[in-house]
Amino acid sequence: MKITIVRLIVLMLFTTVSVSTISSCKSKPKDTDIQTAITGKFSAVSELSAVTATVSDGVVTLSGECKDEASKANAENLAKETEGVKSVINNCTVAAPPPAPAPVVISADDQLIKGVADATKDFPGVKTSVKDGVVTLTGEIKKADLKKLMQSLHSLKPKKIENHLTVK
Amino acid sequence: MALQDKYKELIDYARTSGISDLQVREQDNVLYVDGAAPSGEVKDKLWDIYSKLDPDFRSADVVMDVNVSTAVAGSKARVTTEKSNLNIRKGPGTDQTVIGKAAHDEIVTLVSKTNNQWWLIRTDKGQEGYAYAQYLTTTS
Numbered sequence: 001m002k003i004t005i006v007r008l009i010v011l012m013l014f015t016t017v018s019v020s021t022i023s024s025c026k027s028k029p030k031d032t033d034i035q036t037a038i039t040g041k042f043s044a045v046s047e048l049s050a051v052t053a054t055v056s057d058g059v060v061t062l063s064g065e066c067k068d069e070a071s072k073a074n075a076e077n078l079a080k081e082t083e084g085v086k087s088v089i090n091n092c093t094v095a096a097p098p099p100a101p102a103p104v105v106i107s108a109d110d111q112l113i114k115g116v117a118d119a120t121k122d123f124p125g126v127k128t129s130v131k132d133g134v135v136t137l138t139g140e141i142k143k144a145d146l147k148k149l150m151q152s153l154h155s156l157k158p159k160k161i162e163n164h165l166t167v168k
Numbered sequence: 169m170a171l172q173d174k175y176k177e178l179i180d181y182a183r184t185s186g187i188s189d190l191q192v193r194e195q196d197n198v199l200y201v202d203g204a205a206p207s208g209e210v211k212d213k214l215w216d217i218y219s220k221l222d223p224d225f226r227s228a229d230v231v232m233d234v235n236v237s238t239a240v241a242g243s244k245a246r247v248t249t250e251k252s253n254l255n256i257r258k259g260p261g262t263d264q265t266v267i268g269k270a271a272h273d274e275i276v277t278l279v280s281k282t283n284n285q286w287w288l289i290r291t292d293k294g295q296e297g298y299a300y301a302q303y304l305t306t307t308s
């Protein structure tokens with residue numbers, strides 16, 4: 001009787017183990033399925049369109065170029081969340097940031113002084129000073145002449161123009 | 169970025185009016201707009217918008233250096249002084265000797281550009297010298 005019980009238990013255990021083994025085998029996604037799933041996820045995100053995933057035994061390797069560190073991390077997370085993925089090797093490169101615009105070139109004061117003198121020659125009511133690239137205007141000018149004078153001064157490439165002119 | 173909001177209309181127009189080499193940069197609270205306009209009308213329109221957004225140009229927060237790209241060596245230009253003659257000088261600067269005059273409304277030839285202020289010009293009579301660019305308007 002005792003032996004029968006032991007046998008029964010052993011049989012039950014065996015059955016459980018084999019059933020669970022079979023079912024886990026059945027539900028484990030194939031590498032190709034994982035790859036398809038990840039590729040689908042990436043294609044939905046425009047900045048990950050250049051990232052490719054290869055899968056081997058559930059280990060995903062990402063390669064290609066990401067826009068920035070955030071999208072690189074995003075790619076990794078999307079891959080990790082995919083069913084059947086054991087681990088992710090993230091070999092994505094991050095694109096270099098776009099070059100910053102060239103700094104504005106400001107004319108030197110001696111150049112500005114000469115240019116300002118030329119520009120204001122026909123406007124005797126206008127007094128000027130130039131310091132550290134800043135052109136300061138005082139005195140007075142006719143309303144009709146203001147734009148003309150300003151166009152000349154702006155093309156001298158000053159840092160800025162402080163207009164304290166009285167406009168008549 | 170506040171300046172780009174204040175001058176949004178100006179920037180939007182600059183971006184859609186065919187200005188070549190357009191650069192819109194903000195540095196030390198000044199907005200710098202550089203480029204070459206396809207015509208004098210485009211430049212005028214830019215200045216109209218600018219003066220509307222900043223009446224009498226009081227804010228000292230824009231430097232707009234947009235010249236007219238049709239002003240190239242070899243092209244013809246009209247002398248657009250108010251009514252007086254335009255001085256033709258020996259060199260590029262009002263400190264240079266006046267060596268001749270071009271009449272108001274006269275058509276001259278642009279020989280070469282010294283800088284944004286000065287052009288070397290030639291009159292139909294063959295007189296050559298430097299004239300202030302502001303008073304030369306290219307004829308289309």
